[in-house]
Amino acid sequence: SAKDGYIKLIDGGIYDNTGLVTALELYNHFELHHPNPNRKLILISVNADNEIGGFDKESLAKIGYFEVDIPLRGLFEAVHSMDQIYYHQTQMFRAAIQFRVRKMNQDRHSVDFFEIKLEDLEEGTELRKKIREIKTAMVMTKKNDKLVKEAVDKIINSRSEDRQMSLAEEIVQSIGTGK
Numbered sequence: 266s267a268k269d270g271y272i273k274l275i276d277g278g279i280y281d282n283t284g285l286v287t288a289l290e291l292y293n294h295f296e297l298h299h300p301n302p303n304r305k306l307i308l309i310s311v312n313a314d315n316e317i318g319g320f321d322k323e324s325l326a327k328i329g330y331f332e333v334d335i336p337l338r339g340l341f342e343a344v345h346s347m348d349q350i351y352y353h354q355t356q357m358f359r360a361a362i363q364f365r366v367r368k369m370n371q372d373r374h375s376v377d378f379f380e381i382k383l384e385d386l387e388e389g390t391e392l393r394k395k396i397r398e399i400k401t402a403m404v405m406t407k408k409n410d411k412l413v414k415e416a417v418d419k420i421i422n423s424r425s426e427d428r429q430m431s432l433a434e435e436i437v438q439s440i441g442t443g444k
Contacts, residue, residue, distance in 0.1 A: 285310055285362050292376070293369070305375050307439050308366070311417055312382045377439045379432060383413070385420050392416055 275284035275291075285308065292306045359380070366378045386393040396416050399409045421432040430438070 283310060283312070283358070283362075289362070289365060289369070289376075296375070302373070305377070307436070308376060308378045309436065310362075310378070310380045312380060379436055379439075381417055381420055381432065383416055383420075386416055387419075387423070392419060 275288045281287045288306070288308055292304075295301075295304065363378065366376050369376050383396055386396060392412070392415060395412050399405070399412065405413070421436070424431050428435075
């Protein structure tokens with residue numbers, strides 16, 4: 266029932282960058298030790314990685330107005346390689362989470378997983394251009410925080426050709442009906 270429902274927000278950390286593993290482990294613990302056939306997990310992941318940004322040949326050749334010498338360029342190439350490794354690890358992690366959700370839903374559909382990715386912003390828009398310019402860091406300015414919020418709003422409220430409803434409508438339906 267509605268009075269039994271609650272929202273638990275989990276942020277990432279050192280062990281679990283996204284918080285998804287922690288949320289799934291917590292849910293799994295409840296299912297094992299306090300089973301409830303009406304329990305449902307609605308997992309919403311906002312992936313704010315700036316995957317639409319990153320390095321390109323032009324950014325490797327210059328820093329501001331200064332040409333980059335060969336040793337420094339080598340350092341940037343190494344950072345670019347690490348960025349690629351991180352990207353592929355993230356892709357494997359996403360696939361593992363989706364696999365885990367499918368496995369948890371085999372006996373009873375108890376988990377809905379919604380992933381919101383900045384890379385889903387429409388190509389060629391001013392908002393996508395501004396998001397691309399945000400540097401990945403541990404702290405974000407209020408201005409950039411507002412840009413990310415605007416981007417998420419745009420992504421969840423838009424419809425694509427392969428979606429009958431917007432992501433926001435799907436999430437609300439999942440919460441409201443308990444599928």
